[in-house]
Amino acid sequence: MIDVQVLRASPEVVERSQQRRGAPVSLVSQALEADLLRRTALTEFERLRAEQNAFGKRVAAATKDDKPALLQQVKGLAAEVKAAGERAAVADATFDQVFRTIPNLVLDGVPAGGEDDFVLMREVGERPTFDFPARDHLELGELLGAIDMNRGAKVSGARFYFLTGVGALLEFALQQLGLARAQAAGFVPVITPALVKPEIMAGTGFLGEHADEVYRLEADDLYLTGTSEVALAGYHCDEILDISAGPLKYVGWSTCFRREAGSHGKDTRGIIRVHQFGKLEMFVYSDPAEAQAEHAGLLAMQEAMLTDLGLAYRVIDTAAGDLGTSAARKYDVEAWVPTQHAYRELTSTSNCTTFQARRLNTRFRGEDGRTSPVATLNGTLATTRWIVALLETHQRADGSVTVPEVLRPHLGGRDVLEPTA
Structure with missing residues (x-):
């Protein structure tokens, strides 16, 4: 696959390669959109997981009377983390599917056409x-x-x-x-x-x-x-x-x-x-x-x-x-x-x-x-x-x-x- 950093920083390079190949240029924007959704989903998952870890420490330090309520919140947070992880996995798979359809970038000097x-x-x-x-x-x-x-x-x-x-x-x-x-x-x-x-x-x-x-x-x-x-x-x-x-x-x-x-x-x-x-x-x-x-x-x-x-x-x-x-x-x-x-x-x-x-x-x-x-x-x-x-x-x-x-x-x-x- 191509370097994802090139896709993010220089999408015009990838588009130019697609044009010279006669391949769909729209794949570039599709891949960028899928990459953004993937990173957004992963960021949300990591935020919730960090919150879950921090909450776990609060539960461990809580008094006997406070723990039941906190444990109930832990269950709800765990469900959110699980759902966010599933969304991140789907977003990652979607990106990978689109990204892998982009062929290698042709080198400078390669003639365009068929x-x-x-x-x-x-x-x-x-x-x-x-x-x-x-x-x-x-x-x-x-x-x-x-x-x-x-x-x-x-x-x-x-x-x-x-x-x-x-x-x-x-x-x-x-x-x-x-x-x-x-x-x-x-x-x-x-x-x-x-x-x-x-x-x-x-x-x-x-x-x-x-x-x-x-x-x-x-x-x-x-x-x-x-x-x-x-x-x-x-x-x-x-x-x-x-x-x-x-x-x-x-x-x-x-x-x-x-x-x-x-x-x-x-x-x-x-x-x-x-x-x-x-x-x-x-x-x-x-x-x-x-x-x-x-x-x-x-x-x-x-x-x-x-x-x-x-x-x-x-x-x-x-x-x-x-x-x-x-x-x-x-x-x-x-x-x-x-x-x-x-x-x-x-x-x-x-x-x-x-x-x-x-x-x-x-x-x-x-x-x-x-x-x-x-x-x-x-x-x-x-x-x-x-x-x-x-x-x-x-x-x-x-x-x-x-x-x-x-x-x-x-x-x-x-x-x-x-x-x-």
Whole structure:
């Protein structure tokens, strides 16, 4: 959640952020009104409780003859205190409900607008051209014995698949390459749970506008995560972290699940938009003053991966209206997909400032000894979708695919993926 002090002292800052997101500005005034009612109710409750405590001392010092009347007054005062406490609790819950609907404050420089209002930061690499009819990733995957959508649908339904043979090996190779690079950069490897409690899912901001994309196991009151960011954000909840030696950095792998609600008819061919996939995610806990520098570092690692894999890509500064609830700024890295004649998102990195940490009560102790919320950042370093761009970019006329040099050590030295018989 945002800092309540900012809401109180500078509501115009929150309103401006809402406007840039295209989100309801009226939430700001609603939250301020609810905050005032909450504080008024709490003040009244504390006044009555102080009066009750003072009256209790009078009863203790009263004579035997005076006590019956005083005890009768105590009962009436106790009833008032109880009622005031209930009013304060309701007012607090009402405020919390409104306040939590306000998304993170977008950072200065983030473009306003919606999905199409991003700012292009750079394009890198040459888009591949072919002197033969290019095949899409699914046709290539089937030729290589790497992707089986038909059996995925037979076993699990639409938007499920099997990665087989070199397809499975390619997925593992990508994850291993990313993991090795993350470790070299000081990230601690983690295999995270795929199921989390509601308070963890809510704490990361995934139960807001995108709640319909999350799978829920009602019988167990648990959620399937769509990214290991969720579990990694919850890893240090209710803790005070020592980041005096620098940010805490983790790289988490997990199987991820997304319902892809509202995407019917979009990217139904192949493995671009599916319900289950593997993902390697970087996650950083840092001093808020260092968050923007850490964000740039995550983006640099992502770009280095795509460059070394020989993929043409572009980096965009995502517009405010296309940010998730928790993100204050997000960069998307999109690779060129030849058969679609378009850039498609392969990875993104978000600076969530202190928004998630406030919800999850994750703090650090500053030089003055006081505790305050940390900043959290995340960025994907490899995921199943990368196979799409790899196969299409490095395809050859006979349906074989050249393996990028950086992946060869993770594929047993193999330099070409050959079609199966």
